[in-house]
Amino acid sequence: KNEVEQSPQNLTAQEGEFITINCSYSVGISALHWLQQHPGGGIVSLFMLSSGKKKHGRLIATINIQEKHSSLHITASHPRDSAVYICAVQKTSYDKVIFGPGTSLSVIP
Amino acid sequence: EPEVTQTPSHQVTQMGQEVILRCVPISNHLYFYWYRQILGQKVEFLVSFYNNEISEKSEIFDDQFSVERPDGSNFTLKIRSTKLEDSAMYFCASTLTGGWLHFGDGTRLSIL
Numbered sequence: 001k002n003e004v005e006q007s008p009q010n011l012t013a014q015e016g017e018f019i020t021i022n023c024s025y026s027v028g029i030s031a032l033h034w035l036q037q038h039p040g041g042g043i044v045s046l047f048m049l050s051s052g053k054k055k056h057g058r059l060i061a062t063i064n065i066q067e068k069h070s071s072l073h074i075t076a077s078h079p080r081d082s083a084v085y086i087c088a089v090q091k092t093s094y095d096k097v098i099f100g101p102g103t104s105l106s107v108i109p
Numbered sequence: 110e111p112e113v114t115q116t117p118s119h120q121v122t123q124m125g126q127e128v129i130l131r132c133v134p135i136s137n138h139l140y141f142y143w144y145r146q147i148l149g150q151k152v153e154f155l156v157s158f159y160n161n162e163i164s165e166k167s168e169i170f171d172d173q174f175s176v177e178r179p180d181g182s183n184f185t186l187k188i189r190s191t192k193l194e195d196s197a198m199y200f201c202a203s204t205l206t207g208g209w210l211h212f213g214d215g216t217r218l219s220i221l
Contacts, residue, residue, distance in 0.1 A: 041198050043212040094140055094207030099152040
């Protein structure tokens with residue numbers, strides 16, 4: 001069984017829509033990461049969470065430690081948000097990051 | 110903003126040949142990682158490196174793989190005798206405190 005699951009696998013949205021990507025994990029963690037992978041392949045860290053909620057621009061990430069669940073929200077989506085969004089977890093600080101399968105987002109003008 | 114840099118961006122190698130992938134992590138970072146992503150699959154952990162030694166390695170990281178930080182700046186991944194299944198995108202990452210990860214843009218390795 002995969003330790004990190006994401007849904008949906010693929011998502012197409014119209015520009016301006018509110019988007020939610022979900023992540024669930026099965027192990028105890030010290031931190032959860034949300035990352036963005038561009039079409040060219042590069043990976044960028046968006047958030048690192050251990051509790052609660054974080055906001056950066058139009059992106060919001062939340063985590064519920066008891067339910068082992070996190071969500072990434074994008075408000076007022078734009079075509080430039082089109083990318084693969086990856087949830088990843090760390091069991092302890094300094095530990096390797098365990099990646100989820102990613103959610104491929106396409107935002108249509 | 111400081112960046113993790115990886116070279117080359119694309120490497121094409123004949124099966125059985127040795128290949129060295131190079132990374133320059135952010136200068137004051139302490140923890141270094143190699144990950145790989147086979148086309149269409151999720152990113153997988155290969156190895157972590159701290160204090161000039163391997164701190165953890167995955168099952169993928171067999172005797173054909175090695176890592177080095179020879180001069181305090183470069184961090185290299187060597188594959189001694191490449192196989193077709195080594196074709197993948199290889200990412201280097203570094204972090205100062207074990208938290209926020211900084212990734213390089215990756216090296217696409219193609220084994221013929």
